[in-house]
Amino acid sequence: MQIYLPIAEVAVNALTLIGLGGIVGLMSGLFGVGGGFLITPLLFFIGIPPAIAVATGANQVVASSFSGVLAHVKRKTVDFRMGWVLLAGGLVGSSAGVLLFNLLSRLGQVDLVVQLCYVVFLGLIGAMMLQESLRALHRARRSGPIKPMRRHQHGWVHKWPLKMKFRASGLYISSIPVLLVGAAVGVLGALMGVGGGFIMVPAMIYLLGMPTKVVIGTSLFQITFLSAYTTLMHAVSSNTVDVMLAVLLIVGGVTGAQIGTHLGARLRAEQLRILLALLVLAVCGRLALDLFLRPDELYSITPGILR
Amino acid sequence: MRRAFAPLLALMLLALPLAAQQAPAPAPPSEQIVAGLSRDDVDITTSFDGSEIIIYGAIKRETRIPQGHPLDVIVAVEGPAQTLTVRHKERRLGIWINTGRVSIGSAPSFYAVATTRPLHLILPPAEDQRYRVSIPLAMRAFAGPMEVEDAVPYTAALIRLRQANGLYRQDDGTVRLAEQTLFRADVRLPANLVEGFYSTRIFLLRDGQVIDTFRAPIEVRKVGLERWLYRLALEQPFIYGIMSLAIAVAAGWAASAAFRLVKRP
Numbered sequence: 232m233q234i235y236l237p238i239a240e241v242a243v244n245a246l247t248l249i250g251l252g253g254i255v256g257l258m259s260g261l262f263g264v265g266g267g268f269l270i271t272p273l274l275f276f277i278g279i280p281p282a283i284a285v286a287t288g289a290n291q292v293v294a295s296s297f298s299g300v301l302a303h304v305k306r307k308t309v310d311f312r313m314g315w316v317l318l319a320g321g322l323v324g325s326s327a328g329v330l331l332f333n334l335l336s337r338l339g340q341v342d343l344v345v346q347l348c349y350v351v352f353l354g355l356i357g358a359m360m361l362q363e364s365l366r367a368l369h370r371a372r373r374s375g376p377i378k379p380m381r382r383h384q385h386g387w388v389h390k391w392p393l394k395m396k397f398r399a400s401g402l403y404i405s406s407i408p409v410l411l412v413g414a415a416v417g418v419l420g421a422l423m424g425v426g427g428g429f430i431m432v433p434a435m436i437y438l439l440g441m442p443t444k445v446v447i448g449t450s451l452f453q454i455t456f457l458s459a460y461t462t463l464m465h466a467v468s469s470n471t472v473d474v475m476l477a478v479l480l481i482v483g484g485v486t487g488a489q490i491g492t493h494l495g496a497r498l499r500a501e502q503l504r505i506l507l508a509l510l511v512l513a514v515c516g517r518l519a520l521d522l523f524l525r526p527d528e529l530y531s532i533t534p535g536i537l538r
Numbered sequence: 539m540r541r542a543f544a545p546l547l548a549l550m551l552l553a554l555p556l557a558a559q560q561a562p563a564p565a566p567p568s569e570q571i572v573a574g575l576s577r578d579d580v581d582i583t584t585s586f587d588g589s590e591i592i593i594y595g596a597i598k599r600e601t602r603i604p605q606g607h608p609l610d611v612i613v614a615v616e617g618p619a620q621t622l623t624v625r626h627k628e629r630r631l632g633i634w635i636n637t638g639r640v641s642i643g644s645a646p647s648f649y650a651v652a653t654t655r656p657l658h659l660i661l662p663p664a665e666d667q668r669y670r671v672s673i674p675l676a677m678r679a680f681a682g683p684m685e686v687e688d689a690v691p692y693t694a695a696l697i698r699l700r701q702a703n704g705l706y707r708q709d710d711g712t713v714r715l716a717e718q719t720l721f722r723a724d725v726r727l728p729a730n731l732v733e734g735f736y737s738t739r740i741f742l743l744r745d746g747q748v749i750d751t752f753r754a755p756i757e758v759r760k761v762g763l764e765r766w767l768y769r770l771a772l773e774q775p776f777i778y779g780i781m782s783l784a785i786a787v788a789a790g791w792a793a794s795a796a797f798r799l800v801k802r803p
Contacts, residue, residue, distance in 0.1 A: 232585075233585065233586075233587045234585065235582055235583070235585070235587075235729065235764060237768045237771075238767070238771055240732055240733070241729070242586060242588075242730055278703075290782050290783070293783060293786040293787065293790070294785075294786035294787070294790045296790070297787050298789075298790035298791070298793045298794045299790075301790065301791065302797075342636060343633075343636070459783050459786075462779060462782060462783060462786075466771070466775050466776070466779030466782060467775045467776055467779055472778070472779065474767055474778070474781065474785065475584075475767065477782055477785070477786065478789075481785070481786055481789045481790075482789070485794075486793055488790075488793065489793050489797040493797070521634075522633040524634075525629070526634055529627045529628075530624055530625065530627075530695030530696070530698075530699065531624070531625050531627075531636075532622055532623070532625075532700075534620065534621070534623075
């Protein structure tokens with residue numbers, strides 16, 4: 232069933248889009264990532280113009296994250312206070328990231344910077360997570376009962392001022408590192424055109440020492456607001472949100488997110504982390520291949536005149 | 539905004555080749571085109587999946603059919619012009635990055651040429667230059683300072699890429715001409731069509747000379763929901779953005795509520 236998208240000005244198969252949304256929604260519910268790092272490249276692949284793919288992807292992320300958050304609120308696995316502080320940092324970082332993006336596009340080569348960012352960050356995070364979670368799984372298997380994960384290993388988080396109590400996470404730490412994590416993820420998210428969940432989740436686990444149980448809900452909570460902000464910015468500044476495209480992705484996405492959340496509740500934390508690590512590494516590998524292998528077509532067309 | 543400029547743009551498009559033709563001020567041709575289009579507007583609806591346009595006509599003449607050189611017809615349909623940048627990748631330090639680029643000030647978003655016989659046999663280069671019929675000549679201007687030594691591979695790549703996705707087409711031999719008098723061409727407009735005024739040009743040729751031309755516009759526009767969303771996005775972007783978010787949040791909530799119902803029988 233072909234459908235004409237009013238803003239993208241292309242006709243695409245509606246069922247393909249619903250399916251794409253479903254896959255990304257499943258990831259979203261399962262791992263607490265927005266799925267932007269998956270949906271944007273997939274939309275490029277089926278011929279949606281890049282600017283529209285990025286902006287509409289953000290809109291789709293709002294729906295699937297919100298649906299996921301509701302399920303997590305019900306299970307009481309959202310640290311709202313942590314979420315708000317992260318969001319405050321995230322909004323600042325995201326605005327700075329958009330400025331940085333515009334600066335880079337004036338200098339040219341913004342594509343390369345974005346692609347390198349993807350490969351470097353996805354590669355690092357994926358490798359770290361895989362190594363850590365494999366070790367945790369191995370330990371758990373050998374010694375029977377799961378040992379509590381060694382937290383509080385980052386002493387510096389405790390020494391800084393402006394301490395806050397994050398009850399749901401069981402943490403009493405300075406709010407400065409939380410704001411910094413939020414801001415850093417915001418910058419990278421805006422630069423790479425994603426919500427930043429795949430950076431946020433490991434940062435919460437390994438830098439802030441939050442328990443995996445609340446990480447996903449809190450990350451989704453933060454992402455919902457951050458991508459809503461991004462969507463609005465894109466709609467106002469560049470008219471690149473295609474609501475028809477978004478609705479199709481959302482129909483698949485929200486369904487996928489619910490299935491993912493319920494599936495996630497049955498899996499062990501280590502297994503979830505291994506799966507996410509493998510997914511992140513797979514996307515990283517795909518993007519790295521694009522950089523290193525000779526492309527089939529050396530020429531590309533971009534609308535408008537690049538300055 | 540776009541809508542306000544559309545008639546102006548159409549006028550400019552019409553004026554361009556007209557100015558080119560007026561130079562020698564020829565005597566009225568002995569053979570003239572009388573033509574019509576099966577439709578002069580195309581509505582883009584939600585289920586739009588391309589459209590077929592039939593361009594038909596007859597050759598009007600006061601005298602008998604001239605003997606000797608055969609008669610040929612060329613039909614060219616051209617979409618609204620766009621500005622584009624073509625970029626080229628090269629290997630630097632082991633990775634493939636965009637190195638060169640060529641900005642094109644005016645390239646048609648759609649271009650289809652249909653002919654009675656292979657184009658290179660019936661249209662000599664001089665006439666092609668004058669009327670800009672073949673695909674490479676449909677691109678009008680380079681924009682900005684030239685950064686590369688040779689722009690030819692870039693324009694060739696643009697044509698190759700656009701031919702691959704059906705936006706540029708050269709269909710030799712698809713115009714049917716009967717008894718040197720009646721002709722008909724079926725031009726398919728693809729699904730990924732851009733809104734605006736499309737120009738249709740018909741050329742009548744004999745012995746490598748264009749003896750008459752005919753032109754007619756086709757208006758392609760979004761209608762209904764497509765038009766409403768498009769205008770809202772351009773004219774009220776904030777409201778449009780809020781609406782998109784509201785849909786997203788409502789859908790997220792609905793899915794969550796639906797699954798809770800399923801879970802709790």
